[in-house]
Amino acid sequence: MKPGRALIIGGSMGGLCAGLLLLRAGWRVMICERAEEELVGRGAGIVTHPELSATLAACGIAPADALGVPVAARRLINRAGETVLTVARPQVTTSWDRLFRLLRRAFPDALYARGRSLVAIERPEGPVRAHFADGSTEEAELLVAADGFRSTVRSLLLPEVAPAYVGYVGWRGLVPEAAMRPALHAALFEDMTFYLPPGEQILGYPAAGEQDDLTPGRRRYNFVWYRPVAAETELPRLLTGISGRRHSLSIPPPEISPAVIEELRADAERLLPWPFAELIALCPRPFLQPIYDLAVPRMAVGAVAFLGDAAFIARPHVGAGVSKAALDALALARALEQAADLPQALSAYHAERHPQGLRAVRQGQALGACIDAAGVGQPDPAARAAARNPAHLLAETATLDFLAR
Ligand SMILES: Cc1cc2nc3c(=O)[nH]c(=O)nc-3n(C[C@H](O)[C@H](O)[C@H](O)COP(=O)(O)OP(=O)(O)OC[C@H]3O[C@@H](n4cnc5c(N)ncnc54)[C@H](O)[C@@H]3O)c2cc1C
Incomplete structure (x- = not known):
């Protein structure tokens, strides 16, 4: 399809990966990030995977020295x-800061607006009109919801889906x-x-x-x-x-x-x-x-695509938060490049990434079963005992091996 204008809500890991990949594919991109200040200084540690390095390379980022x-x-x-x-x-x-800075430095300042908080969406079927807290509006053929686990876009378009x-x-x-x-x-x-x-x-x-x-x-x-x-x-x-x-x-x-x-x-x-x-x-x-656990029923609504934590939250045992957001961005960019039109692209994006998101959530639940909690998705005592097998826990934590099984 012919690239048009893409509005990305959320300027963290997922939003920046999507922004960089869509820019390279010829889209006119604008990232709107709610935070007034740069996002650095608030994160902690991140486990990386080869899939993340490959996505960074596709974004045009090759760190001069090691990633970590x-x-x-x-x-x-x-x-x-x-x-x-x-x-x-x-x-x-x-x-987290090191990865964020690598992505942020690669993205043009002029296309990254801080202090812009999305509050409402008109015509999600496209072209989408987005309304911001400062009273401004933007229009785009594609809106990417990269606004994280508290996603405003998700609460507007899929209000029944909330973190558990x-x-x-x-x-x-x-x-x-x-x-x-x-x-x-x-x-x-x-x-x-x-x-x-x-x-x-x-x-x-x-x-x-x-x-x-x-x-x-x-x-x-x-x-x-x-x-x-x-x-x-x-x-x-x-x-x-x-x-x-x-x-x-x-x-x-x-x-x-x-x-x-x-x-x-x-x-x-x-x-x-x-x-x-x-x-x-x-x-x-x-x-x-x-x-929290969270899974959207579909990766897109009309001309709005969900990505990263706005779509799925897999518990941190999987160590996949950043890699999952990056892989979503990569799949979205590829689908847009290969499809004849936006509905076809978003349907291909859903078909590729929705099953992967579900698997990541289930893997997080299986690994989290070792914790003696009383919340949603709790396992039976046998599953809990299996999850406390140390060899299994050490081998499975923070790997994406389960995606290949
Ligand atoms: C400052 C920060 C530090 C983090 N540190 C860690 C860490 O140390 N370890 C870890 O595992 N994960 C961390 N995370 C979460 C991690 O980035 C995500 O789990 C994962 O990378 C998926 O990223 P995402 O881009 O989908 O969502 P997020 O990283 O959560 O980003 C969502 C972005 O959307 C913005 N946003 C939200 N609502 C709106 C709105 N209405 N309008 C405009 N913008 C909006 C938010 O300000 C945020 O920048 C951190 C996230 C942030 C924002």
Whole structure:
């Protein structure tokens, strides 16, 4: 089909990948991002996959140096901090900021508008008219909803689809490598390291440092501690900020109450092997991520295509958030290039990416079954026991192998 004008809502990973690929295919692209400030400084660690590097290359991005920190293996430690299982798995881990900056630098500033929040959509069947909070409007033949797990576009066009809390949260954080004493560094830094407290899971891996630094000594170590949190009682308490505001789906890190962080550190001392307890004590600002499942029934409505977390949320055990958004963008760009018209392109896009999104959600549910939570999509006791098989967990976490099966 002949490229036209594409309006992309959301200027994070998915929006930037789509923007870069559509620009290269001859589309007139505009990205509208709600945040007033650049998005850097708010993310933590990211596991990369070869599929992500291939998509970056298709976007015209070839990092001058490595994408992140090479990790050779996954290791399980026991309560005493000793290694009890090792699974070889070479992989590259990095920081969200480093990936974002690579994409953002490659995209023209003139086509990236910050502080523009979409509030309404007219004529989703196309040409789409988008209305923004500042009163402005834009028209386009194609609107790409890359506006993340709280997607405004999805709530307007598919109001029945909403993220479902799964009964546990991930506490995340980054610790500067330089702050880790040699014994702690040796215990954790080189690998993806796991510990399985009863009914919970914690893992850590290296990430790029501040300003994307990959120099040994200036990198950081990322952790994610998955913990059951009851939806009706505990979660509202954790999501109530220091300002007294009760946040709904997630809480901005600066809003998290210091008392809640102190509880986390005390629990870490009580429940975790010394390397993870020490790591959490060193973390300047751990932050909280409630975990959700979400699946759209279709990848497009009229001339609006859903992409990344706006379409599917797979739990972070899959480690696929960024790669999934990038692969969606790649499939969308290819479908547009190969089809005769927009309906045909979006139907091909749906056929390719919807089954993959569903599989990623199911894989996240299967891996998350090891956490003793009472939320949606919970497994029976046998499935929970199977999910706690350490060899299986170490081999399956943060890989896209399941897509090939
Ligand atoms: C600042 C930030 C830090 C993150 N850090 C991590 C991390 O450390 N580890 C991790 O695994 N994942 C992280 N994520 C999530 C990760 O980026 C996604 O899971 C995945 O990459 C899919 O990306 P996405 O582009 O679909 O959605 P997202 O990355 O969630 O981006 C959605 C974007 O849409 C914008 N937006 C939302 N509503 C509107 C609207 N109405 N109008 C205009 N714009 C809108 C948001 O501001 C956001 O920039 C982070 C996301 C953000 C935004």
